[in-house]
Amino acid sequence: MTNLAVTLLALGACTAQGPVHTDIAYDGRFGDSTTMDIHLPSAARANGPAIMLIHGGAWEYGDKEAYTEAAERFARAGYVAATINYRLIPARYPAPIQDCLCALAFLRANADRYGIDPGRVAVTGYSAGGHLAALVATSYDHPAHQPDCRWGAEQGPLDPPAAAIPADAIYDFTASANPWIVELIGASYAADPEPYHSISPIEHVRPGLPPFLVVHGHDDVVAVEGASALVDSLRAMDNAVSFLHIDGAGHVLSPTTATDGAYLQTATEMPEAWAATLDFLALTVGAP
Amino acid sequence: MMRALITTALVCAAASPAIAERKALHDAVSLELMTLQPTALMVELDHDLRARKLSLAGAVGVRSAALGDYSSWTYGAGIELRRWRRQAMRGWYAGARLELSAARTIAEMDDRGLGTMWTTATSVSVGYRLVFIQAVELTPSVGMSAVVERGPMSPATVRGAGVVGLTAGVTF
Numbered sequence: 195m196t197n198l199a200v201t202l203l204a205l206g207a208c209t210a211q212g213p214v215h216t217d218i219a220y221d222g223r224f225g226d227s228t229t230m231d232i233h234l235p236s237a238a239r240a241n242g243p244a245i246m247l248i249h250g251g252a253w254e255y256g257d258k259e260a261y262t263e264a265a266e267r268f269a270r271a272g273y274v275a276a277t278i279n280y281r282l283i284p285a286r287y288p289a290p291i292q293d294c295l296c297a298l299a300f301l302r303a304n305a306d307r308y309g310i311d312p313g314r315v316a317v318t319g320y321s322a323g324g325h326l327a328a329l330v331a332t333s334y335d336h337p338a339h340q341p342d343c344r345w346g347a348e349q350g351p352l353d354p355p356a357a358a359i360p361a362d363a364i365y366d367f368t369a370s371a372n373p374w375i376v377e378l379i380g381a382s383y384a385a386d387p388e389p390y391h392s393i394s395p396i397e398h399v400r401p402g403l404p405p406f407l408v409v410h411g412h413d414d415v416v417a418v419e420g421a422s423a424l425v426d427s428l429r430a431m432d433n434a435v436s437f438l439h440i441d442g443a444g445h446v447l448s449p450t451t452a453t454d455g456a457y458l459q460t461a462t463e464m465p466e467a468w469a470a471t472l473d474f475l476a477l478t479v480g481a482p
Numbered sequence: 483m484m485r486a487l488i489t490t491a492l493v494c495a496a497a498s499p500a501i502a503e504r505k506a507l508h509d510a511v512s513l514e515l516m517t518l519q520p521t522a523l524m525v526e527l528d529h530d531l532r533a534r535k536l537s538l539a540g541a542v543g544v545r546s547a548a549l550g551d552y553s554s555w556t557y558g559a560g561i562e563l564r565r566w567r568r569q570a571m572r573g574w575y576a577g578a579r580l581e582l583s584a585a586r587t588i589a590e591m592d593d594r595g596l597g598t599m600w601t602t603a604t605s606v607s608v609g610y611r612l613v614f615i616q617a618v619e620l621t622p623s624v625g626m627s628a629v630v631e632r633g634p635m636s637p638a639t640v641r642g643a644g645v646v647g648l649t650a651g652v653t654f
Contacts, residue, residue, distance in 0.1 A: 263641050270637045412549060425550075436591065437550035442519045447646065450629060451583040451603050452543030452558030453524050455516040455647030457627065463643070465556065465585035465599035465631060466548045472635040473589065473596045481635070 212236035212269050215308075220278070220300035221293065221343040227285075228293055228343075230278040230300075231258055232308055233269040235482065241311040243479035244274035244301060246355070248294055248330075250321030250362075252374045254283040261323075264462070271472060272482025274310050276301055280326070287378045287393055288339050294326050295334060295352055296341035302353075303345045314479040316357040318471075320460050321416070321445070322374075324363030324409075325395065328424065331358035331406065332398035339392075354404045357478035359471060361409040361462045362416055362445060365424040366396045399427040405434040407474040411443030411461035438470045507571035508532075510611075510619050512651030514543070521546045526649060528564070528571065535566040539577075551591045558583030558601075564609075571653065572613050577623070579605045597634030603627050605645055613653055623647040 212234040221228035235242070245268055247261040258277040265275035280293035294317075302312035319327035333339050334354045340346060367375050367390045368383070376382055379389045391397045406428055410421040418439050428435040442449055443461035450457045450464060461467055475481075507530065514524040524543035531538055539562040548554035560581035567574040583601040588594065607625025614620075625645045632638040 267636070267639045267641075270639055271635060436552075436589070438552045439549045441521045441547045441549055442517055442545070443547070447516070449517040449522065449545060449547070450627075450643070451560065451581045451601055452522075452545050452556045453514075453526075453541040453560035453581050453583070454579070454603065454605070454627070455514055455623070455645050457629075458644035458646065463641075464547070465583070465601055465633070466552065466554045466587050468631070468636055469554075469585070469587040469596040469599050469633055470548070470552055470589070472633070476635060 211266060220297045220345065221341075223343070224281055224293075227279055227281045228296070229258070230276045230297055231262065231265065233265040233275040233277070234308065235269050235272045235274065237272075238309060239482075240306075240309050241314075242272070242274055242309050242482055243314040243316070243475065244276065244308070244310045245316045245318060245475065245479075246298055246301060247275060247277040248280070248317065248319030248323035248326045249277065250319065250323040251282070253290060253322045253378050254374060256282075256322075267468075273475065274308055283374065283377050286380050287389055290326055290378070291329050291333070291339045291393075292341040292343075292346075294330050295339060296343040296346050298330060298355060299341060299343070299345035299352060314356050316359065316475060316479050317355040318359035318361070319363070320361045320462055321363055324360035325365065327358055328360040328363060328365055328395035328406075329393070329398070331355055331360075331404050332395045333392070336392060336398065357405045357407070357475065359407045359409065359474065360395075361467075362411055362414050362460065363421075364416055365420050366394045368394055368397070396424050396427050399424070399431055399433070401431045401433065403428065403431070403433045405474075405478045407436045407438065407470065409462055409467055409470070410439040411445060411448060412439045412441045413444045414461070415445050436470070436474060438467065440464055440466055505616070506569075507613065507653045510571060510651055510653040512619065512621065512649035514541075515648045515650055516646060517545070519545075519547075526651075530570045532570070535568075535570045537564045537566065537570055537575075538562070539564060541581075543583075548587055551589065552587055553590055554585055554587040556583055556585040560603075572611050574608065574610050577607050577609065577625070579603075579607065579625075581605075599631055599633035599636065602630045607645065607647065609647065617652050617654065619649075619651055619653045621647070621649045
């Protein structure tokens with residue numbers, strides 16, 4: 195009965211949202227492809243924790259609005275949440291990872307304006323966005339990935355994000371062919387293997403990386419073994435990592451309640467995933 | 483989910499109007515196939531209200547989904563009022579459903595509870611119940627749901643999502 199009352203109240207409270215700054219250009223050279231929406235908590239504060247959300251879509255589809263509901267949820271929980279666009283296919287690697295690192299540099303450079311502590315910015319993403327989130331956290335200082343945007347140039351060598359939460363992604367492109375990655379790189383592995391190594395987060399694992407929470411649907415068409423391999427690699431190098439894989443969750447279908455069918459949603463929308471994500475953020479970037 | 487789709491195809495192929503007599507059906511007990519796992523089970527009883535082609539379905543479920551460095555238990559209950567198009571308990575229906583679930587997640591690495599996430603979902607759906615061999619039922623459905631969740635670190639939030647269902651069971 196209490197929760198039924200909460201439902202009704204929440205339907206009214208859902209309009210009590212913090213301010214949202216939309217279509218902020220973090221790199222003015224590429225139009226809408228390099229913009230972000232920044233969702234702020236309803237209670238303004240300084241030096242707060244933040245999270246950058248990177249949408250999925252096989253590096254060819256999707257946009258920042260795919261993460262609007264999640265960003266609003268993080269903002270309600272007290273985090274500054276920035277959901278970003280980045281250059282998609284037909285753009286070529288390393289454009290997407292450069293854009294993600296440029297966006298991170300933008301948030302840090304403009305931390306005062308948005309009430310962010312630049313040392314407390316986490317990054318998350320789903321599917322292709324999860325790959326990019328993991329790549330941001332493992333290859334932030336790779337020479338080929340350095341953004342040539344204004345914020346990247348001003349900042350100098352980039353710092354890693356404070357934490358990373360990649361979800362339902364591929365982390366190693368050297369082991370098997372992925373047609374979208376071939377399109378993104380513009381050459382096959384046989385013709386040019388080097389980019390396949392530098393675009394694979396697992397190839398950049400070393401000691402001293404930020405903490406990771408790796409999330410994966412156990413029934414995802416993207417095999418969970420890839421996530422397990424990343425987790426094992428991070429642990430072998432003494433990095434802090436937690437692994438949540440969820441039984442019954444696929445790439446686009448997963449349960450939410452205990453009594454209904456499958457919801458058209460990502461595994462990260464499940465209650466178990468939100469509980470683990472918010473706990474992980476409180477432990478890494480700090481509770482708001 | 484692939485198993486559920488294959489099951490549907492086989493059952494549809496096996497179903498025959500010549501076999502299924504159009505007898506009155508009053509109750510159905512079903513399992514939800516879309517989320518059926520060794521770690522998840524939902525059982526539903528659908529009861530003909532014998533008025534205005536209405537039936538009332540009640541469901542209870544349990545799920546233990548989190549793996550790796552986490553564990554979880556989710557318990558829930560739901561009710562759905564169904565309005566059947568031609569004959570109660572078979573064929574097309576439209577339904578309105580209300581569910582309540584509680585998901586408790588534990589961080590196993592340091593044996594720490596993360597609290598309980600409460601989920602309330604209200605949904606509308608359409609479905610079609612196939613009845614064959616006089617007693618076996620298969621009911622696919624699609625719908626839209628408004629989900630409200632709140633937890634220890636998560637204020638109440640509302641979101642929408644599509645829902646796909648597939649139950650299988652017996653009628654009597």
